Amino acid sequence: MNMQTTSRQTAAEAALIEAFNDxxxxxxxxxxxxxxxxxxxxxxxxxxxxxxxxxxxxxTDLKTLLRTIPDQAGDAGSEARDPLVEESAVLSVxxxxxxxxxxVDGLEISGYAAQLSNGTAAASLGALGxxxxxxxxxxxxxxxxxxxxxxxxxxLEEPLEIQFVHAGGQAHTRLPVSFGANIKATVIERHLAVxxxxxxxxxxxxxxxxxxxxxxxxxxxxxxxEDTHLGQIRVDLGADAKLKLFxxxxxxxxxxxxxxxxxxxxxxxxxxxxxxxxxxxxxxxVTMVLGHNVPHTxxxxxxxxxxxxxxxxxxxxxxRVAPDAQKTxxxxxxxxxxxxxxxxxxVKPELEIFADDVQxxxxxxxxxxxxxxxxxxxxxxxxxxxxxxxxxNAFVAEIVEELEDxxxxxxxxxxxSAWLEKHA
Amino acid sequence: MRExxxxxxxxxxxxxxxxxxxxKNLHARIAEDGTEIIRGLNLTVKAGEVAAIMGPNxxxxxxxxxILSGREDYEVTEGDILYNGESILELDAAERAAKGxxxxxxxxxxxxxxxxxxxxxxxxNEQRKARGEEELKTPDFMRLVKDAAGKLQINTEMLKRxxxxxxxxxxxxxxxxxxxxLLQPQLCVLDETDSGLDIDALxxxxxxxNALRSPDRAVIVITHYQRLLDYIVPDTxxxxxxxxxxxxxxxxxxxxxxxxGYADIIGAAA
Numbered sequence: 133m134n135m136q137t138t139s140r141q142t143a144a145e146a147a148l149i150e151a152f153n154d155x156x157x158x159x160x161x162x163x164x165x166x167x168x169x170x171x172x173x174x175x176x177x178x179x180x181x182x183x184x185x186x187x188x189x190x191x192t193d194l195k196t197l198l199r200t201i202p203d204q205a206g207d208a209g210s211e212a213r214d215p216l217v218e219e220s221a222v223l224s225v226x227x228x229x230x231x232x233x234x235x236v237d238g239l240e241i242s243g244y245a246a247q248l249s250n251g252t253a254a255a256s257l258g259a260l261g262x263x264x265x266x267x268x269x270x271x272x273x274x275x276x277x278x279x280x281x282x283x284x285x286x287x288l289e290e291p292l293e294i295q296f297v298h299a300g301g302q303a304h305t306r307l308p309v310s311f312g313a314n315i316k317a318t319v320i321e322r323h324l325a326v327x328x329x330x331x332x333x334x335x336x337x338x339x340x341x342x343x344x345x346x347x348x349x350x351x352x353x354x355x356x357x358e359d360t361h362l363g364q365i366r367v368d369l370g371a372d373a374k375l376k377l378f379x380x381x382x383x384x385x386x387x388x389x390x391x392x393x394x395x396x397x398x399x400x401x402x403x404x405x406x407x408x409x410x411x412x413x414x415x416x417x418v419t420m421v422l423g424h425n426v427p428h429t430x431x432x433x434x435x436x437x438x439x440x441x442x443x444x445x446x447x448x449x450x451x452r453v454a455p456d457a458q459k460t461x462x463x464x465x466x467x468x469x470x471x472x473x474x475x476x477x478x479v480k481p482e483l484e485i486f487a488d489d490v491q492x493x494x495x496x497x498x499x500x501x502x503x504x505x506x507x508x509x510x511x512x513x514x515x516x517x518x519x520x521x522x523x524x525n526a527f528v529a530e531i532v533e534e535l536e537d538x539x540x541x542x543x544x545x546x547x548x549s550a551w552l553e554k555h556a
Numbered sequence: 557m558r559e560x561x562x563x564x565x566x567x568x569x570x571x572x573x574x575x576x577x578x579x580k581n582l583h584a585r586i587a588e589d590g591t592e593i594i595r596g597l598n599l600t601v602k603a604g605e606v607a608a609i610m611g612p613n614x615x616x617x618x619x620x621x622x623i624l625s626g627r628e629d630y631e632v633t634e635g636d637i638l639y640n641g642e643s644i645l646e647l648d649a650a651e652r653a654a655k656g657x658x659x660x661x662x663x664x665x666x667x668x669x670x671x672x673x674x675x676x677x678x679x680x681n682e683q684r685k686a687r688g689e690e691e692l693k694t695p696d697f698m699r700l701v702k703d704a705a706g707k708l709q710i711n712t713e714m715l716k717r718x719x720x721x722x723x724x725x726x727x728x729x730x731x732x733x734x735x736x737x738l739l740q741p742q743l744c745v746l747d748e749t750d751s752g753l754d755i756d757a758l759x760x761x762x763x764x765x766n767a768l769r770s771p772d773r774a775v776i777v778i779t780h781y782q783r784l785l786d787y788i789v790p791d792t793x794x795x796x797x798x799x800x801x802x803x804x805x806x807x808x809x810x811x812x813x814x815x816x817g818y819a820d821i822i823g824a825a826a
Binding site for chain 1: 648
């Protein structure tokens with residue numbers, strides 16, 4: 133699994149290294165942080181961007197796909213948009229810079245740049261492994277983000293939307309969030325573009341979910357048609373905690389969303405739902421590494437993909453069940469609607485099971501629209517293109533409807549139908 | 557029990573003998589494997605008429621209904637279908653529906669993820685759009701649905717579910733008639749609408765169909781049994797066998813079939 137050493141540097145690799153040299157003096161960080169940054173960049177220099185020869189990147193050859201990196205600065209002066217769900221509390225990160233004047237009842241909010249400067253960020257700044265290209269890029273370049281602490285027993289009545297606004301250029305952000313015990317909260321991590329200028333974004337959310345906490349975390353990625361989005365969410369799920377993790381990809385040209393989830397407390401439960409809406413000549417990859425590390429935990433993963441035009445999609449789902457993680461119950465499904473002959477979707481489920489008393493399964497389907505359904509709708513006078521759109525919408529909306537909150541369901545359905553109207 | 561029967565003689569002055577549907581020497585086969593199902597079928601249905609189509613299993617009754625509605629799994633190889641004087645063979649299912657052809661399915665499909673109310677609204681508005689009419693406003697739409705559902709004793713809770721999902725057999729049939737009542741088609745084709753209904757549900761459904769009877773609308777009732785025809789009394793009865801109409805008559809033909817079975821007629825036609 134070592135990254136290949138390559139002799140020829142691509143334009144994108146050269147641009148990354150040059151960008152680092154340009155910024156070296158202004159990137160926040162004490163000695164320990166700077167040492168880690170140097171090491172990460174050095175690794176990146178030596179290994180280059182990962183190619184298909186690196187197993188974790190086999191279907192997303194970043195070295196080939198990532199052609200150019202935009203200059204550092206994008207359009208200044210962008211503003212936060214209305215949140216998806218009307219009543220939400222909003223925290224905004226504009227062009228990689230958090231608005232620290234904002235406050236939300238029940239949350240302790242600070243800036244990540246300060247943690248870099250005083251060195252407390254050093255412990256979690258490193259990469260997750262030799263194939264963690266996103267960790268390397270983000271760790272090298274990250275400048276800022278929010279740090280959130282949610283005290284035990286907090287009840288967040290309304291959703292919290294953390295809005296990352298991009299207007300071209302580069303943004304490298306982190307979002308460490310620590311949820312104490314017995315919290316109920318819904319968080320929307322939303323990445324959106326406000327201009328059509330190309331953006332290069334790396335982002336890492338690092339989440340600890342305390343005992344008995346019920347968290348709904350929704351990633352809505354709505355970047356622009358020229359954007360590269362390299363995202364990572366790291367989760368540590370404590371005892372009896374329940375996490376509903378939704379991820380909706382409805383934008384971007386080159387997207388990789390990595391989910392690194394460790395189930396470390398007995399009785400914990402993960403519900404992962406993913407919707408990938410892919411069109412034009414885009415490439416989108418969702419890669420999950422899920423570890424059931426203790427006994428009596430459960431997870432279900434359902435990924436639904438709709439692929440138009442010449443778009444390509446990838447889902448890699450790895451479930452590891454540790455030797456003493458008996459009574460693990462994990463089910464994974466990946467269903468794809470291919471809407472054109474040139475559309476592609478690659479699915480790679482992997483189960484590594486070291487315990488002997490577990491229930492683990494996975495399934496994948498690829499299909500066109502059910503023509504009996506299409507005929508039924510048409511027989512009621514709904515024209516074919518509209519009937520198709522309704523059925524595509526139904527295929528993914530079914531997932532969203534699992535969320536019980538009506539306002540939330542409606543907002544996410546709005547994201548989906550807006551995308552379909554534009555692309556279908 | 558024709559609703560508004562008093563106007564019938566008056567409108568008959570204009571509509572008498574107005575042919576709505578004319579099927580001429582129709583031959584059709586299953587597109588996938590080429591099996592011929594309809595073999596030279598002739599049938600004429602006039603505006604205002606209720607025509608019953610009966611016949612043993614495998615005679616092509618359901619296939620005929622699918623072909624009328626424009627299902628693409630069948631291929632017409634010969635003959636024509638004229639609806640209000642124009643051939644509909646080149647029209648797709650949606651275009652036919654917009655022109656007023658409605659098929660109440662024997663087995664309505666369940667479509668998870670499509671909300672019933674949203675489906676009804678889109679279908680009604682698409683048909684209105686195709687006819688150049690304005691879209692319905694939500695309150696007007698809601699009122700129409702509520703009224704129609706009430707008449708069919710449909711619980712509006714059921715309409716909050718995805719389309720046909722988890723509906724019982726009887727609920728599905730009622731939901732089909734609800735759609736028919738809302739879409740107000742000109743030509744209604746009911747495919748075995750009585751199957752799976754108990755006697756109370758049958759009466760409710762029949763009342764729903766009878767309420768739609770009018771001089772400018774035609775109904776084709778496809779059924780195995782005389783039972784439904786006690787409630788929806790046909791003007792004409794046609795016996796379908798091996799893809800052809802082998803005998804036509806008035807409602808007494810249905811009673812003969814009930815009493816004597818198909819053997820005599822089939823024997824006579826052979």
